[in-house]
Structures are given as C-alpha cells and as structure tokens.
Amino acid sequence: EGNGVDDNKPVFKKFESYRSESKLPLVKDQKIFVDKRNETVILPFYGMAVPFHITTLKNASKSDEGDFVMLRLNFITPGQAGGKKEDMPFHDANATFVRALTFRSADTHRMGQIFRDITDLKKEAAKKEAQRKEMAD
Amino acid sequence: MSERRYTEFDSIHCGVQADKGRFRIAPNGIGWKAGSGKTTVIGADDLKKLSWNRGARGNQMRVLLKDNTIYKFDGFKSDDFEEAKDAIKMYYKIQLEQKELSVRGWNWGKTDFQGSNLIFNVANKPMFELPLGQAIGTNKPGKNEVAINFVDPGQPVPDGVNPKEVDELMDVTFYVPGTVAKESENKDN
Numbered sequence: 001e002g003n004g005v006d007d008n009k010p011v012f013k014k015f016e017s018y019r020s021e022s023k024l025p026l027v028k029d030q031k032i033f034v035d036k037r038n039e040t041v042i043l044p045f046y047g048m049a050v051p052f053h054i055t056t057l058k059n060a061s062k063s064d065e066g067d068f069v070m071l072r073l074n075f076i077t078p079g080q081a082g083g084k085k086e087d088m089p090f091h092d093a094n095a096t097f098v099r100a101l102t103f104r105s106a107d108t109h110r111m112g113q114i115f116r117d118i119t120d121l122k123k124e125a126a127k128k129e130a131q132r133k134e135m136a137d
Numbered sequence: 138m139s140e141r142r143y144t145e146f147d148s149i150h151c152g153v154q155a156d157k158g159r160f161r162i163a164p165n166g167i168g169w170k171a172g173s174g175k176t177t178v179i180g181a182d183d184l185k186k187l188s189w190n191r192g193a194r195g196n197q198m199r200v201l202l203k204d205n206t207i208y209k210f211d212g213f214k215s216d217d218f219e220e221a222k223d224a225i226k227m228y229y230k231i232q233l234e235q236k237e238l239s240v241r242g243w244n245w246g247k248t249d250f251q252g253s254n255l256i257f258n259v260a261n262k263p264m265f266e267l268p269l270g271q272a273i274g275t276n277k278p279g280k281n282e283v284a285i286n287f288v289d290p291g292q293p294v295p296d297g298v299n300p301k302e303v304d305e306l307m308d309v310t311f312y313v314p315g316t317v318a319k320e321s322e323n324k325d326n
Contacts, residue, residue: 017242021237023240024240030193030194031302044193044304045193045266045267046266047193049191052244053241053242053243056244066290068290070307071304075244076244077245078312091243095245095314096245096248096257096311096314097245097311098245098257098311101310104288104304105301105303106301107300
C-alpha cells in the first residue's frame with residue numbers, strides 16, 4: 001500500500017547531515033537547533049543532540065498549549081498518502097522509521113523562530129531539489 | 138599522605154536536570170552532587186558498563202548498571218575522556234568505551250532494547266535512545282504506527298528544569314512496516 005515498487009521508480013538519492021561526529025556542531029543546551037548550512041535540525045533527546053536532515057522532514061506545525069508552544073515534526077516514511085506525483089524512494093523500506101516527534105517549550109518567541117527557520121529550510125531544500133530535477137531533465 | 142583518592146569533574150549535569158554539580162569517580166563508586174544539595178550515588182559493585190559519547194551538553198558519560206538501569210551525566214569536555222578513562226580503569230577495572238553516534242540525519246533504522254531503553258540504530262551506530270521507563274503511555278494511532286508518550290500537554294516540567302531553557306520531547310511516533318511482533322512488544326510496556 002503506497003509503496004508499490006516498479007522498475008521506473010526514482011532511485012534513492014543519498015544524503016548525509018554530517019560526515020562524522022566531530023562535524024556535528026556543539027549544542028550547549030537541550031534546545032532545538034537549526035543548522036542551516038548543513039540543512040539539518042538538531043533535536044534534544046534526553047541529553048543527546050540528534051540530527052535529522054531536512055530531506056527526512058515532511059512538514060512542521062506549531063500550536064499553543066497554555067504557557068507552552070508545541071512543535072510537531074512529521075517525517076517522510078513509507079505508507080503515507082502524500083498525494084505526490086512520484087513516491088519518494090526509500091533506502092530501506094523495511095526499516096523502522098521515525099514518523100513524528102513533538103517537542104514543547106515555554107520560550108514562545110524562540111520556538112516561533114525555530115518553526116520559521118525549519119519551514120524556510122524545508123522550502124529552500126524543496127526549491128533546490130526542483131532545480132536539480134529540472135537540470136537533470 | 139596527600140594522595141588523591143578520587144577524580145572529580147566540575148559543572149556536570151545528571152540526566153535532564155538543569156543544575157550543575159560535581160561528578161566524582163572514587164573507589165567506592167560514582168557520585169554526583171549539585172549545588173542545590175541533590176545527589177546521585179552509584180555503588181562500584183553495581184557498575185556494568187560505562188561509555189562515552191557526544192551529548193546535548195558537550196560529552197556524555199553513560200553508566201549502565203547490572204540491573205540495566207542507565208544513568209547519564211553530561212557536560213564533560215573532550216579532554217576529560219582520558220582522565221575519566223584512567224580513573225574508571227583503576228577503580229573499577231572497567232574500560233570506558235568511546236561510542237560514536239550516527240550523525241547521518243536519517244529517520245530510518247533499527248530499534249534495539251537495553252533494559253528499559255529503546256535504542257535507535259542507524260547503520261549499526263546509535264542515533265538516539267529513549268528511556269521507556271519514563272514513558273507515560275503508548276498507543277497505535279494508525280496502521281503500522283506506534284506512538285510513545287513521554288510528556289502530556291498539561292504536565293508540569295520536571296524539578297529543576299526551566300521550561301524556557303529546555304525543549305522537552307513529548308512524544309515519538311514510529312512507523313514499523315509489517316512487524317506485528319514488535320508492535321505488541323511496545324504496547325505491553
């Protein structure tokens with residue numbers, strides 16, 4: 001369902017946030033950090049700084065909940081009804097995927113900025129990808 | 138005789154707690170004490186495995202106990218590794234392993250379990266780790282989906298955490314293609 005494989009399907013285009021651990025920027029706090037240069041969002045998971053490349057992100061949404069702002073990140077996985085012309089090719093469709101993450105913070109201003117940075121980064125990445133495809137044609 | 142009987146590091150965090158404390162590696166065990174008076178003490182006999190990796194606040198020491206409890210201390214400098222390694226080897230005869238984490242930025246991999254922790258591995262390197270013991274619920278929002286809930290919207294932040302200074306992970310949803318066994322395993326937690 002949704003991930004039917006045929007011979008004409010586009011091939012998985014490899015991407016990588018960082019070549020090695022030493023290239024991961026040192027994030028001092030347990031806060032979300034948008035690394036525009038490397039097209040990556042670094043997320044705090046119980047003391048770890050966890051990078052997700054913008055290519056894996058489907059969309060982001062923000063909602064207010066009392067004193068907090070909640071940020072939900074939806075990721076691209078198999079089995080999604082995306083309504084796209086072509087299915088995104090997967091490196092390993094049988095793997096376990098992170099499909100969604102929700103974070104919250106009471107720093108509404110910073111969370112607003114992070115949300116804008118993430119959506120802008122996504123838009124830019126999509127534009128670049130479209131340009132790349134155009135060039136390839 | 139003034140021979141030092143322990144090795145100590147300053148400005149170390151314990152878990153997600155905001156307060157910094159002194160972290161001590163001593164013959165009888167590992168100790169952490171915050172300025173606030175909060176302490177964490179781990180007896181030397183309980184230690185099973187110690188590893189070192191990049192953390193959200195500098196470098197992190199991951200301490201696995203024989204009962205599979207996991208403690209994490211972070212805020213170490215890269216240079217602290219050798220000193221910590223020597224002390225751990227001397228006092229506990231345990232090798233402090235340097236563990237490289239996956240920084241590819243992929244959202245697909247394999248889940249593995251250690252005690253009550255879920256480890257998400259990408260190309261055989263851990264990418265992140267979730268303490269399922271701290272989860273407050275799990276559910277199946279959709280076909281092949283498993284969601285693990287750590288924080289409810291109305292829930293106050295943990296003690297010692299400034300809600301403006303920490304972005305808290307509330308829930309994680311996995312997509313698990315066609316592996317029924319794994320889903321029921323998560324649901325039972």
